[in-house]
Amino acid sequence: MKLFTASLMTETNTFAAVPTSLADFTRGMSRGGVPETDLSLAAVQMLTWRRMAESRGWRTVESICAETGPSGITVRSGYETLRGWILEDLQRALPVDAVLLALHGAMVADGYPDCEGDVIERVRQAVGPRVPIGVEIDPHCSLTRRMVEHATVICCYKEFPHTDIAPVAEDVFRLTGDALEGKTKPVMSVYDCRLISSYFTTLEPMKSFVAKTRSLEGKGRVLSVSTAHGFAYGDVPEIGTKMLVITDDDRAVGDALAGDLGRELIALRGRTHPRYVTTQEALAQAARTTGGPVVLADVADNPGGGFPGDNTRMLRELLEAGVQDAAFACIWDPMAVGIARAAGEGARLTMRVGGKSEPLSDMPLDLAVEVVALRQNVTQPFSGATISLGDTAVLRCGGMEIIVNTRRTQTFHPDAFTGAGVDPLAKRILALKSTNHFRAAFEPIAGAIFHVGPPDVRTRMPYRHIQRPIWPLDPDLHG
Numbered sequence: 519m520k521l522f523t524a525s526l527m528t529e530t531n532t533f534a535a536v537p538t539s540l541a542d543f544t545r546g547m548s549r550g551g552v553p554e555t556d557l558s559l560a561a562v563q564m565l566t567w568r569r570m571a572e573s574r575g576w577r578t579v580e581s582i583c584a585e586t587g588p589s590g591i592t593v594r595s596g597y598e599t600l601r602g603w604i605l606e607d608l609q610r611a612l613p614v615d616a617v618l619l620a621l622h623g624a625m626v627a628d629g630y631p632d633c634e635g636d637v638i639e640r641v642r643q644a645v646g647p648r649v650p651i652g653v654e655i656d657p658h659c660s661l662t663r664r665m666v667e668h669a670t671v672i673c674c675y676k677e678f679p680h681t682d683i684a685p686v687a688e689d690v691f692r693l694t695g696d697a698l699e700g701k702t703k704p705v706m707s708v709y710d711c712r713l714i715s716s717y718f719t720t721l722e723p724m725k726s727f728v729a730k731t732r733s734l735e736g737k738g739r740v741l742s743v744s745t746a747h748g749f750a751y752g753d754v755p756e757i758g759t760k761m762l763v764i765t766d767d768d769r770a771v772g773d774a775l776a777g778d779l780g781r782e783l784i785a786l787r788g789r790t791h792p793r794y795v796t797t798q799e800a801l802a803q804a805a806r807t808t809g810g811p812v813v814l815a816d817v818a819d820n821p822g823g824g825f826p827g828d829n830t831r832m833l834r835e836l837l838e839a840g841v842q843d844a845a846f847a848c849i850w851d852p853m854a855v856g857i858a859r860a861a862g863e864g865a866r867l868t869m870r871v872g873g874k875s876e877p878l879s880d881m882p883l884d885l886a887v888e889v890v891a892l893r894q895n896v897t898q899p900f901s902g903a904t905i906s907l908g909d910t911a912v913l914r915c916g917g918m919e920i921i922v923n924t925r926r927t928q929t930f931h932p933d934a935f936t937g938a939g940v941d942p943l944a945k946r947i948l949a950l951k952s953t954n955h956f957r958a959a960f961e962p963i964a965g966a967i968f969h970v971g972p973p974d975v976r977t978r979m980p981y982r983h984i985q986r987p988i989w990p991l992d993p994d995l996h997g
């Protein structure tokens with residue numbers, strides 16, 4: 519058997535001002551064979567598929583392994599180039615017995631509101647109707663009819679934080695392989711919940727909901743159950759939460775189960791994420807907390823959702839509150855890192871920090887700081903991958919140590935602090951930029967966690983393209 523595999527992953531925040539370029543993808547990209555040393559999330563999937571293929575004595579032909587962090591709309595020519603490389607490699611590899619694609623599900627390019635549907639459809643045209651196409655996507659996707667129509671199998675990671683990317687890659691391989699060998703005939707059923715929301719799967723009630731979906735897999739004719747959470751910051755027609763059930767050739771069972779689970783999610787609406795608080799509320803509650811450091815997550819400026827990562831609002835509020843024994847990871851500010859490096863460790867200077875990259879960044883802060891640590895290529899682990907923060911500088915300002923960095927990323931792990939030269943366990947307050955992924959590694963050390971942000975950003979996004987009605991924009995939709 520010959521499998522063709524490829525990866526093209528980014529999450530597009532259509533409201534972000536900075537576009538995603540071809541160079542963002544090609545930095546670190548491989549084509550024609552993923553190096554074992556590639557530690558990206560895309561590589562986690564392609565290397566899993568290679569190992570599983572080898573164990574069955576099957577061959578893989580690997581096209582591009584391309585991934586970049588969430589950001590604004592991808593430049594049209596950049597997307598067309600990447601897509602062209604996948605299709606060229608596929609043409610050269612034909613005939614193939616199956617195709618496996620690691621995509622995101624919320625990628626938007628200029629002129630392409632549904633990049634994944636476009637890629638899958640073109641792959642389908644190339645391989646014909648009978649070759650199985652298995653696809654792994656992020657639950658923060660806009661699952662479209664086009665994707666479902668042209669793929670054979672689509673599975674989303676079940677967990678948010680996404681700690682199960684490799685196991686779901688194994689599921690995609692197994693389901694696609696079984697279809698290839700004629701053991702099953704996968705049929706996908708989708709139920710559109712008409713919701714825009716966020717689903718934290720390490721917290722109830724979603725923890726139990728995910729456990730339930732997992733327990734249904736492999737029972738009767740149900741092969742796979744995915745919750746497509748949706749992505750609130752992608753202004754595309756088919757936005758929103760959907761249930762996706764794959765059965766072995768039983769559409770009636772799949773449709774019924776997707777509907778039942780979808781209605782269960784609708785009933786849980788508004789209760790699937792923690793309450794968002796202000797910085798002041800979080801600090802007031804933190805003062806009454808004992809135990810490990812208190813974590814304040816800046817949910818509104820999460821680079822992991824495509825936001826700039828240099829918004830200064832929470833940092834300013836913490837400084838104004840006069841916090842002590844506090845550290846902040848990170849403010850994305852390559853210029854500040856450069857100035858700090860030129861000044862050197864121990865230097866005291868007034869520096870303009872953050873608030874530079876786009877309108878969502880708020881205003882820069884002019885701070886009197888001391889440069890206390892400089893580090894190069896700081897990394898943090900996440901879901902089997904290694905994520906770079908780039909070079910860092912730690913700037914002390916009053917009771918706060920602010921980490922500025924050169925590579926835009928959310929904060930996944932305490933290593934972001936440690937690697938920059940800050941001991942997270944020695945701090946009373948740890949501020950960071952992330953919505954939920956940080957919880958996987960910070961829950962074990964945190965005395966308390968607060969999600970700081972506006973009450974519900976989803977009702978305030980200036981959507982232009984989404985289909986209505988949808989909750990919570992149409993609050994009475996579900997009664």
Ligand SMILES: [Zn+2]
Nearest residue numbers: 656657658680
């Ligand atoms: Zn995601």
